[in-house]
Amino acid sequence: MPAALVVVAILALAVLMLPLVALVVRAPWADLPALVTSAPVLEALRLSLVTATIATVVCLALGVPLAVLLAHSADAPAPLRRLLRAAVTVPLLLPPVVGGIALLLLLGRRGLIGGWLAETWGVTIPFTTGAVVIAQVFVSMPFLVFAVEGALSGADRRVEQAAATLGASRWQVFRHVTLPLVAPGVAAGAVLCFTRALGEFGATITFAGSLPGVTRTLPVASYLALQSDPDEAIAIALLLLAVAVAVLLLLRDRWVPGVRA
């Protein structure tokens, strides 16, 4: 490759890596154990893990069927197929804050559905842990859907057809043939989904708010800590970076065959 390209590529690497290097260099290593085990950080960590886990389960329950629908939409008319794909892609491309505003307009106390919920049932969603999960599901589900859909379109359809000719019902084929076939893709998608949910910030703070133990997840806590205790903010950021790296290691083998097959 031309030398100029190599130089630009190195610059690109620097853009990607140097901020993280700075984070590691500037981290208050000596105080780190105390910082990440302080009560507010542990509270935020617990909330983040719980909400991201629930969000991942919801994404799996809703997203796998959607991925199957998407994979089968090859036979559908092109406009419908494109619409379906766009519906999954747009939340992926949206700034999460926009997602938070949209959620507020749908589920807020004066929202399309939220207004009805509040008046009829006295249920309000913003400022609850449920709102955190909803925000996380909104931003992270596309990751799962595309991972599973990628695995599905790469899977060998003839196995499914063989099962069908042997008398298996559609549900049996899905349950005993399709699902095991794309299991690595589902697992990879779930891990991506979890990581994205864990890091969710914009939609959460916009839609759910920020209250310790209820809606203040790690990223929200990190942002607030920057106001008063930058070291704590850096410590939380490092914690989230460690999770991202752990996920990368976990996915190392699965990413290629599972998602790109």
Added chain:
Amino acid sequence: MTRRPRRGAGAAAASAVALIALSGCSGSDAFTPGDEPGATITVFAAASLTESFEQLAAEFEAAHPGVEVALSFGGSATLASQILEGAPADVFAAADEATMQRVADADATAGEPQVFATNVLALAVPAGNPGGVTGLADLADDDLAIALCAPEVPCGAAAATVLDAAGITAAPDTLEQDVKAVLTRLVLGEADAGLVYRTDVVAAGDAVEQVEAEGTDAAVNAYPIAPVGRAESATAREFIAFVRSDAGQGVLADAGFGAP
């Protein structure tokens, strides 16, 4: 970028410069020291100053042809952190003295901070007062959706002072990052009541009402302004003088600020 001499700091600074150049940030002008006419000054101002500083900047630009005032609003503490990390600001206007002191203590100010306005809190509710809020005591009502500022930021510290003085333990549903976020909750009707600055109630127009409540003036925030950055800019000094002039004070008074 960092004052601590560490390996890698130079590289980090270089990358930050590269990033700013790539993002086409207009603030990068501030990297060139000097004050030739036509300079751009970057003003970091507390979120509560949004409307009044937009007007002040427009008037200052009109009176100084060729000068451009770039404004960046946010929570005072966030802005202070950004300045301490080397953000290219020429003027910093904070919503409380403690936050300004943090910048001054790090030798990041280029001149003595001067108080240019004061502000008090107001008990604010969405238009029509759907929660039927009548006083500060309602902030302790679990059935109402209450939005306050986090105690880490100036409006939250002021709120804590007010609530302490009134002997009230609030039951907040959200503790926001800056006062404008609390105001947004009220404007959207997601919260029934909140403590914001009196100026925010003025700024929100018809969307938000103030409930006259005893005790909200227990905390008076003094707003200091100071030149910041490595090279003290003459334009920055002029801007600060303009903010403190009669004309500037008039704009601030219209927005609901008190005199220093």
